[in-house]
Amino acid sequence: MRVVRVALTGTGGIGSRVAVALLERRAQLFQRFGCDVRLVAVCGSRAGIVRDDGLEAGDVTNRGGWIAGLAGVPLLEAARPDVVIDAGPSDYVSGGPGLAHLEWAVNHGAHAIMVSKSALALHGARLLATARANGCRVHASGASSAALPVVDVLRHNLAGAEVTRVEAALTGTSSFVLDEMVRSGSTLAEAIAEAQARGIAEPDPAFDLDGRDTAAKLVVIAGLAFGAWLSLDAVPRESVLSVTDEQLRAWRDAGEKAALVGVLERGAAGYDARVELRGYGAHHPFCAARGSTKALMVSAAGFGDYTLVGGASSPEATVAAVLKDVEHLLAAL
Numbered sequence: 001m002r003v004v005r006v007a008l009t010g011t012g013g014i015g016s017r018v019a020v021a022l023l024e025r026r027a028q029l030f031q032r033f034g035c036d037v038r039l040v041a042v043c044g045s046r047a048g049i050v051r052d053d054g055l056e057a058g059d060v061t062n063r064g065g066w067i068a069g070l071a072g073v074p075l076l077e078a079a080r081p082d083v084v085i086d087a088g089p090s091d092y093v094s095g096g097p098g099l100a101h102l103e104w105a106v107n108h109g110a111h112a113i114m115v116s117k118s119a120l121a122l123h124g125a126r127l128l129a130t131a132r133a134n135g136c137r138v139h140a141s142g143a144s145s146a147a148l149p150v151v152d153v154l155r156h157n158l159a160g161a162e163v164t165r166v167e168a169a170l171t172g173t174s175s176f177v178l179d180e181m182v183r184s185g186s187t188l189a190e191a192i193a194e195a196q197a198r199g200i201a202e203p204d205p206a207f208d209l210d211g212r213d214t215a216a217k218l219v220v221i222a223g224l225a226f227g228a229w230l231s232l233d234a235v236p237r238e239s240v241l242s243v244t245d246e247q248l249r250a251w252r253d254a255g256e257k258a259a260l261v262g263v264l265e266r267g268a269a270g271y272d273a274r275v276e277l278r279g280y281g282a283h284h285p286f287c288a289a290r291g292s293t294k295a296l297m298v299s300a301a302g303f304g305d306y307t308l309v310g311g312a313s314s315p316e317a318t319v320a321a322v323l324k325d326v327e328h329l330l331a332a333l
């Protein structure tokens with residue numbers, strides 16, 4: 001029987017849930033794919049554990065037997081996984097720890113599932129080129145809007161199509177905060193606190209609100225779906241943090257849904273990206289997206305226009321998206 005060895009780096013709010021869900025899915029994956037998907041290593045920032053015959057949920061949640069210093073690349077070297085899942089922090093300056101983890105994977109013939117965004121958002125072109133050269137697959141639903149399957153729709157459902165425009169509300173926290181302020185009259189601080197309590201905000205919620213999270217997701221989406229790796233710094237961004245009371249009142253009085261959206265447009269020289277604040281009239285399909293629910297509009301030559309509303313941000317939805325990536329990966333092995 002084929003054994004697929006999985007290592008998970010980053011065991012915070014999302015990573016710890018991914019570990020447990022993967023263990024719970026083991027029997028089902030065996031039935032569906034005929035292989036033993038074995039979680040052999042997990043780590044946080046400073047410690048980790050490797051066990052060749054497979055970890056159990058308690059090993060992850062109780063952290064008994066974790067070894068100090070066995071984290072990151074040393075953990076991957078010790079575990080020699082077939083698949084690396086990275087759910088560590090995103091850092092748009094250094095690339096985050098996920099950069100070293102993804103580099104290790106694509107240089108050692110391992111497949112990767114990225115939940116953290118910054119490694120791909122900053123260095124996607126180089127990493128994907130190495131992955132391709134070494135026969136490694138890189139999936140990144142978690143890094144590109146989680147339960148809203150944007151990359152899948154563009155890459156598989158619209159394979160070969162000339163996609164001319166993508167407009168999408170990709171950051172659940174900014175949608176949630178705007179909804180709370182416009183519809184319920186919450187203050188910015190109250191709305192952010194609620195998004196944090198729901199486990200969907202980035203550790204620094206400014207990343208969600210000032211458009212960096214959406215811009216990073218746009219870069220990952222354009223790179224994975226179209227092979228167009230844009231510069232994250234060059235994506236112009238509007239910010240929820242600069243919305244005035246007057247603007248909030250105007251959206252409320254007009255019955256509009258406010259959203260911070262990412263836009264990808266195909267021009268003569270390739271794809272342009274931007275992040276902008278928009279108010280959608282009552283009859284626009286994005287008005288169905290309440291709270292942290294995401295939304296996508298795609299225009300493709302020959303196919304026409306599509307709208308998809310769903311995939312609300314939540315830890316459970318992100319875990320479900322990671323498990324979907326696992327299924328896609330196993331189906332292709």
Ligand SMILES: NC(=O)C1=CN([C@@H]2O[C@H](COP(=O)(O)OP(=O)(O)OC[C@H]3O[C@@H](n4cnc5c(N)ncnc54)[C@H](O)[C@@H]3O)[C@@H](O)[C@H]2O)C=CC1
Nearest residue numbers: 010011012013014044045087088089090097115116200318
């Ligand atoms: N919370 C959400 O709904 C979603 C989060 N993401 C992304 O997933 C990642 C994780 O998010 P959360 O779990 O919410 O954050 P978190 O802050 O709860 O977890 C991050 C974990 O990474 C660990 N870590 C830090 N440095 C590390 C290193 N060098 N090696 C291994 N682990 C390290 C931290 O100790 C922490 O436990 C972030 O990059 C985030 O942008 C993606 C989709 C949805």
Ligand SMILES: N[C@@H](CC=O)C(=O)O
Nearest residue numbers: 171172173200202313
């Ligand atoms: N902070 C993000 C989490 C997933 O990427 C969001 O709010 O959607």
